[in-house]
Amino acid sequence: MxxxxxxxxxxxxxxxxxxxxxxxxxxxxxxxxxxxxxxxxxxxxxxxxxxxxxxxxxxxxxxxxxxxxxxxxxxxxxxxxxxxxxxxxxxxxxxxxxxxxxxxxxxxRIRRRVPKAPRVVRPKKRKKQRAQSKYVIERTTYYEAVPTAWDKGATDPRGRAVRVTLPDGRMLGGFFGSGSYVSTYPEPRDLYLSHQYFVEADGTLGELIPGTAGVWLRISDDHIVEFFDPPDATGDDLTDNERTESNGE
Structure with missing residues (x-):
């Protein structure tokens, strides 16, 4: 229009x-x-x-x-x-x-304050109490403005390790941190991981792949995306010299 x-x-x-x-x-x-x-x-x-x-x-x-x-x-x-x-x-x-x-x-919502049941306590010196209002503001419902669970979970700014199970059963692993990117609603789901890891046969994330420059994935309903605390040495933790030595191995 x-x-x-x-x-x-x-x-x-x-x-x-x-x-x-x-x-x-x-x-x-x-x-x-x-x-x-x-x-x-x-x-x-x-x-x-x-x-x-x-x-x-x-x-x-x-x-x-x-x-x-x-x-x-x-x-x-x-x-x-x-x-x-x-x-x-x-x-x-x-x-x-x-x-x-x-x-x-x-x-x-503004609601009438519900009086608490009196408690049996030992007599003490009375302190001057503040007068309480008869009404109180309470949160009665909880809503989230984020449109989808993917938007909520995938956009967490913390650096995390990610394991993606493909529809054919293969698994890819990577690190979501500085330089990574994720699409959100209303765009189709896709994910760019700035660093990629080897994935062992049992699904454990292994070492950083030498020379990795990231991996891009389009996430469909048949993919399973899992987030983990990052390994001890992530791509963001490597210095330039360590990354160069890793690439040369």
């Missing part, structure tokens, strides 16, 4: 999409991805519904003020107070939808 270049087209995008997109972005951050968040079409449809609802409320509340600020004469649009109108657009497109989404989707 081509992006509009006229003032009317840009205004239409702001009015019909931006409030809903802001609402959805905050919701996904707080509650994680849902099934209907996986396609652009579904996100745009959600944004349109939310934006139309909010725009209707804005018109019902501030139609008179908008008419006094914005004047349309033929193909020309005149704005009397552009600064004030800009603040209104920021509030209507970002602040209000974001705050509304936070209130409706926040995992935190």
């Amino acid at each position: 081509p992006f509009p270049t006229t003032a009317f087209g840009i205004a239409a995008i702001v009015v019909l999409l931006v409030p809903g997109l802001t609402y959805g972005l905050v919701r996904r951050t707080l509650r994680g991805f849902r099934f209907d968040d996986l396609t652009i079409d579904a996100r745009i449809a959600q944004a349109l519904v939310v934006s139309v609802l909010l725009d209707a409320i804005y018109l019902a509340v501030g139609a008179a003020w908008i008419a006094s600020v914005v004047h349309i004469e033929g193909n020309k649009v005149f704005v009397e107070e552009p600064g004030l109108l800009g603040l209104a657009v920021l509030a209507g497109a970002f602040a209000i939808p974001g705050l509304l989404s936070f209130v409706l989707n926040s995992p935190y």
Whole structure:
């Protein structure tokens, strides 16, 4: 879809999409991805519904003020107070939808404090106690904004050894550290390991392969990817002289 270049087209995008997109972005951050968040079409449809609802409320509340600020004469649009109108657009497109989404989707809720059962203790000198509020803010649900388990596990920044079992049963081993790379949602899963290890018959990771410059793998559902604490000597721990000696062996 081509992006509009006229003032009317840009205004239409702001009015019909931006409030809903802001609402959805905050919701996904707080509650994680849902099934209907996986396609652009579904996100745009959600944004349109939310934006139309909010725009209707804005018109019902501030139609008179908008008419006094914005004047349309033929193909020309005149704005009397552009600064004030800009603040209104920021509030209507970002602040209000974001705050509304936070209130409706926040995992935190205000609940009445449950009194604890009294304990039988030895009498002591009473200390002055602070008055406790009748209400407390509690986290009632737990969501993760990361869309997939692969994104969560594979992007751990710690240096780790990796063993990948291929669909035919062969195993490859390597080190995921500085210089490595992993793709995340929505791109297909693939993995570049900066250093490759020999893999013994029992699956144990062996020595660093001499001259290794890394290995690239496309990860499908038939692959098994395992992460381990790195061996004592990883590619990042080798000095230039040690790497040169290893390559010469």
